Amino acid sequence: EVRLVESGGGLVKPGGSLRLSCAASGFTFTTYSMNWIRQAPGKGLEWVSSVSTSSDYIYYADSVKGRFTVSRDNAKNSLYLQMHSLRAEDTAVYYCARDGIVGNIGRRFDYWGRGTLVTVSS
Amino acid sequence: DVVVTQSPLSLSVRPGEPASISCKSSQSLLFSDGYHYLDWYLQKPGQSPQLLIYLASNRASGVPDRFSGSGSGTDFTLKISRVEAEDVGVYYCMQALHTPNIFGGGTKVEI
Numbered sequence: 001e002v003r004l005v006e007s008g009g010g011l012v013k014p015g016g017s018l019r020l021s022c023a024a025s026g027f028t029f030t031t032y033s034m035n036w037i038r039q040a041p042g043k044g045l046e047w048v049s050s051v052s053t054s055s056d057y058i059y060y061a062d063s064v065k066g067r068f069t070v071s072r073d074n075a076k077n078s079l080y081l082q083m084h085s086l087r088a089e090d091t092a093v094y095y096c097a098r099d100g101i102v103g104n105i106g107r108r109f110d111y112w113g114r115g116t117l118v119t120v121s122s
Numbered sequence: 123d124v125v126v127t128q129s130p131l132s133l134s135v136r137p138g139e140p141a142s143i144s145c146k147s148s149q150s151l152l153f154s155d156g157y158h159y160l161d162w163y164l165q166k167p168g169q170s171p172q173l174l175i176y177l178a179s180n181r182a183s184g185v186p187d188r189f190s191g192s193g194s195g196t197d198f199t200l201k202i203s204r205v206e207a208e209d210v211g212v213y214y215c216m217q218a219l220h221t222p223n224i225f226g227g228g229t230k231v232e233i
Contacts, residue, residue, distance in 0.1 A: 045163075045171060045214055045225040061222050095170060106159040106218045110182065112170040 002026040002111045004096045009116030016086050020116060022079040022096030027111075029077040033057075033099040035109060036070060036081050038092035038118075046092075049081065050099065050107065064090075086120045093117050124149045124217050128226030135233060141202040143229045145215035150195050151178075159219035160198045162191055165228075166211040175200065176218070207233055 008020040022034070036048040049070040050059045058070055069082040079096055093115040100110030125148040135141045151159045162175035173182040175191035178198055188203040202209055210233055215226040 044212075044228045045165075045216075047223040047225070050221070059221050100173075100176075105153060105155065107223055108161060108173065108176050108218055109163070109171070109216075110173050110176075112172070114170055 002098070004098065004111055004113035006094060006096050006113045006116035009094065009118045011119045011121065012086055013122050014087060014120055016120070017082070017084045018086065018118060020081040020083070020094055020096075020118070022113060024077045024079065024096075024098070027098070029072075030054075030074045031102060033101075033107070034072060034079045035097045035099055035107065036079075037095045037097050037109065037112075038090075039095070039115070040089070040092045043092075048094070051079070083118070086118075088120050091118060091120045123222060124220050124224050126215060126217050126224045126226040128213075128215055128229050130229060131227070132230040132232065135202075135205045135231060137207060137233060138204050141205050141209075141231060143200045143213055143215075143231075145193070145198045145200070145226050147196045147198075147217050149217075149220065151198075151217055151219050152195060153219055158194055158198070159217065160191075160193065161216045161218045162200045163214045163216060163225075164209075164211050165214065166208075169211075171214065174213075202231075205231070205233065209233075 003025045067085045095115045096113040097109040098111040100108040158178035160178045163171040165171040179191045212228045
């Protein structure tokens with residue numbers, strides 16, 4: 001069974017930093033690109049970042065570029081999101097999601113974690 | 123960035139009745155491999171989103187056949203042939219071809 005379990009969320013002051021983790025199990029982690037997607041309270045879904053299998057290709061939404069860094073540790077089957085210079089508008093549930101497309105074209109989020117809540121507030 | 127527009131914003135349906143959601147993209151989602159890179163997701167109350175339809179018309183594993191996706195180019199539709207109580211939630215389409223991936227604003231389906 002595919003499982004994605006996020007952790008590391010919490011309350012942080014504006015300008016602060018936080019590191020999210022996602023522990024993956026039930027599939028061959030090195031085969032799939034991985035993603036972070038967020039959802040502000042009561043709002044829709046926003047793709048945040050993607051990292052390819054060997055971390056060769058990394059992409060960010062413009063809203064987080066320069067502040068967030070995605071990484072993965074294939075030996076630990078884990079995905080990370082280091083967040084700096086956090087703003088109130090970064091407040092959201094952050095989901096880890098697997099890209100079910102094995103290849104270079106498109107993305108398909110076929111498995112999602114339950115999410116971890118990040119609250120940026122003074 | 124590609125703009126993705128969903129309609130309606132909300133939908134109230136009686137059990138057993140059909141439902142239809144529209145999704146329009148500002149750019150074609152047809153790739154040279156012949157597939158349309160448009161996905162549909164359902165977020166049930168209190169849950170994470172789940173994949174319903176991929177490549178415009180393919181049901182994800184375990185998705186009942188009352189769900190169907192269609193469309194081409196920039197216009198796509200999700201149809202539920204006979205809505206059941208378990209289908210309530212927010213439906214999102216997403217353009218899956220271009221980076222950044224953009225989700226539609228969502229359609230809330232209520233019974």
